[in-house]
Amino acid sequence: MPSSPASASPHKRPPSASDPSSSSSSSSSDRRSSSPKPRLFLLLFLFIPAIIILLLASLLAPITGVTTALLPLSVTRLVHHHHPGHLSSSSSFLRQTRRLFSLHTTATMRRDKYEKELLVAQLAVQRAAILTKRVFHEKAKGTVDKNDKSPVTIGDFGAQALIIAALQHNFPDDAIVAEEESAKLREDEKLRSTVWELVKDTKLDNPDAEALLGGPIRDADAMVELIDKGNSPGGAQGRIWAIDPIDGTKGFLRGGQYAVCLALMVDGDVKVGALGCPNLPVDDAARLTAGIGENQTDDDGHGVLFSAVLGHGATSRPLATVSLDPELGTPISMRAIDDLTQANFCESVEAGHSSHGDQAAISHKLGITAPSVRMDSQAKYGSIARGAGDIYLRLPVSATYQEKIWDHAAGDLIVREAGGQVTDVHGKRLDFSVGRTLANNKGVVAAPLAVHAKVLEAVQEVLSAKL
Ligand SMILES: Nc1ncnc2c1ncn2[C@@H]1O[C@H](COP(=O)(O)OS(=O)(=O)O)[C@@H](OP(=O)(O)O)[C@H]1O
Ligand SMILES: [Mg+2]
Structure with a gap:
């Protein structure tokens, strides 16, 4: 973290009108001995509360997302640059505090953006x-x-x-x-x-x-x-x-x-x-x-x-x-669908990975006449995310098969970030927190947010005997 000129070299800072230390021509050691009240005031009302705020922020960092590495460093800098010998610099101190908070905000935004x-x-x-x-x-x-x-x-x-x-x-x-x-x-x-x-x-x-x-x-x-x-x-x-x-x-x-x-x-x-x-x-x-x-x-x-x-x-x-x-x-974004009958389905090529028969029954129920497009892999998630297709269903064939997290993690996020919803056939969000498989989920229903509930309803009606 680069230091501001004021913080890097507080002794050489030019005099300023707002700076109590510059209003007198006496040396800094003289000032220290001759005016204890302003220093006490600064210590009590500015320095100590600021340190407490920073320490609290540091403690709350894991919750708020503020970068944890910066805060202890910031506190160290403040203590270092504002021990009693430097207390005369109140405006520099405030500038420094403001700067540290803005750096934390930037760091948080960066971290959120990965x-x-x-x-x-x-x-x-x-x-x-x-x-x-x-x-x-x-x-x-x-x-x-x-x-x-x-x-x-x-x-x-x-x-x-x-x-x-x-x-x-x-x-x-x-x-x-x-x-x-x-x-x-x-x-x-x-x-x-x-x-x-x-x-x-x-x-x-x-x-x-x-x-x-x-x-x-x-x-x-x-x-x-x-x-x-x-x-x-x-x-x-x-x-x-x-x-x-x-x-x-x-x-x-x-x-x-x-x-x-x-x-x-x-x-x-x-x-x-x-x-x-x-x-x-x-x-x-x-x-x-x-x-x-x-x-x-x-x-x-x-x-x-x-x-x-x-x-x-x-x-x-x-x-x-x-x-x-x-x-x-x-x-990219998913296609807005006004009329579900015009929607376009995609599904796995392998009938052993997703039930083609159930898919056809769901299409029928929704009044979709176009045959579903069969293609392998998470290319299906990418395709619906950019509106080349609309809906991706993965309909369980086996009662025991557990989907693998690597087959869905990237696609799930890309579709949701493109304006879609991704759940399993029970309507639960895919749960990536339980190990190498999606042990808490069955199948996949991915569709534009606005029609997801309707598609899920049709899925559940068709699968009702099996769910
Ligand atoms: N029984 C069963 N049910 C559901 N899914 C299964 C099943 N068996 C395998 N797999 C996984 O399917 C992955 C391939 O994804 P797709 O089904 O979308 O493509 S494909 O049409 O089957 O090629 C495939 O991923 P890859 O092994 O990376 O190709 C498998 O992890
Ligand atoms: Mg795979």
């Missing part, structure tokens, strides 16, 4: 997407089956390593919940070196942006270690990042939609979200088409990065445009 977190999240997603795009164009994607039989590719491992490296470099104390683990890489030397070949060559073109992310990972062993830093159990306390390096891996393999997803939760609440969708059109005005979920390309005109900070709106920008200004995106 500027650094947003920038690192955007750049980390952009860098990871460079890697996933390379794999997308490869015929052999190094696919292996996980224990739950879902596929994982060299793209998933590589993207996760790169994102975690960026987070560890910038926020080493934060916890991370990420989808993949390194076991397969540890047991398969060839797979490990294929992933390493990809990771070691992937960087952002902008050297400042690359440096912000910490530059390259040291070696293959460090890469494997990084992947396993995503093993946090999650929970309701502290700062936790959720990563899905390739959401919609099946879509990625099929040549459809997929997303690189990153979100920051603080005490269980999603504060920052970034979604890289390499195969969606850059143009926010492009409506969803029936074919958006298959035979996709990430050529020119494709690749969009959605991001949001809680309370500060949602934006989109081209995924290929690296900017060190996190606020440079275009604000």
